[in-house]
Amino acid sequence: GENVEQHPSTLSVQEGDSAVIKCTYSDSASNYFPWYKQELGKRPQLIIDIRSNVGEKKDQRIAVTLNKTAKHFSLHITETQPEDSAVYFCAASKGAGTASKLTFGTGTRLQVTL
Amino acid sequence: GAVVSQHPSWVICKSGTSVKIECRSLDFQATTMFWYRQFPKQSLMLMATSNEGSKATYEQGVEKDKFLINHASLTLSTLTVTSAHPEDSSFYICSLDLNTEAFFGQGTRLTVV
Numbered sequence: 001g002e003n004v005e006q007h008p009s010t011l012s013v014q015e016g017d018s019a020v021i022k023c024t025y026s027d028s029a030s031n032y033f034p035w036y037k038q039e040l041g042k043r044p045q046l047i048i049d050i051r052s053n054v055g056e057k058k059d060q061r062i063a064v065t066l067n068k069t070a071k072h073f074s075l076h077i078t079e080t081q082p083e084d085s086a087v088y089f090c091a092a093s094k095g096a097g098t099a100s101k102l103t104f105g106t107g108t109r110l111q112v113t114l
Numbered sequence: 115g116a117v118v119s120q121h122p123s124w125v126i127c128k129s130g131t132s133v134k135i136e137c138r139s140l141d142f143q144a145t146t147m148f149w150y151r152q153f154p155k156q157s158l159m160l161m162a163t164s165n166e167g168s169k170a171t172y173e174q175g176v177e178k179d180k181f182l183i184n185h186a187s188l189t190l191s192t193l194t195v196t197s198a199h200p201e202d203s204s205f206y207i208c209s210l211d212l213n214t215e216a217f218f219g220q221g222t223r224l225t226v227v
Contacts, residue, residue, distance in 0.1 A: 032214065034215075034216065041205070041221070041223065042220075042221070043207060043218040043219065043220055043221050044158065044207075044218055046215065046216070049215070089157060089158070093216075095214055100146075100147075100148045100209040100210055100211045100216035100217075101148055101160065101163060102148075102158070102160065102209075102216060103160070104157045104158045104159070105157065106156075106157050107156075107157050
């Protein structure tokens with residue numbers, strides 16, 4: 001089955017700096033790669049996703065890159081703000097009809113300090 | 115996006131009792147729903163795939179007789195934790211697909227004492 005590894009497990013950055021979280025996956029059939037932000041006791045919140053036919057996607061301060069050959073994808077957050085502090089999870093699935101059948105990474109606790 | 119309603123949001127039960135968690139799709143019919151479990155400070159792990167009108171598919175290591183899943187209608191899937199024990203204390207969350215995106219319920223915090 002799919003295995004998703006995520007690094008780092010914790011990340012502390014100063015407000016205004018950039019944060020990068022990296023994930024690797026094992027199953028070449030995976031084609032949908034979402035990123036979630038989760039606050040304590042809450043449901044995961046989709047912040048950005050990318051599909052395997054695209055190499056990069058950007059939404060304001062958030063961007064995701066995908067390297068299919070190397071089987072890795074990364075989340076980039078620029079101009080970080082204190083409200084970005086949360087746990088972030090990457091995930092992978094085989095897409096249509098199974099987008100919810102996700103294999104999650106182990107999570108990254110991001111702390112944005114003033 | 116889809117609206118997924120999960121109840122209860124939290125429950126405390128005694129060891130040995132059973133607890134039922136409901137996951138409802140409020141605005142469209144879902145033939146498939148997914149159930150995840152998340153232990154404190156850990157990731158979400160898929161437990162099972164709930165299929166309307168047929169048996170659920172369980173992930174390796176998940177006891178099907180302990181975690182009973184019923185998907186009797188296109189808008190409701192239930193997860194029953196039978197003979198709950200303290201080690202079953204966790205955050206349980208359901209999800210479904212719409213337009214190749216996953217939508218999650220609010221989650222249920224189960225504490226077994």
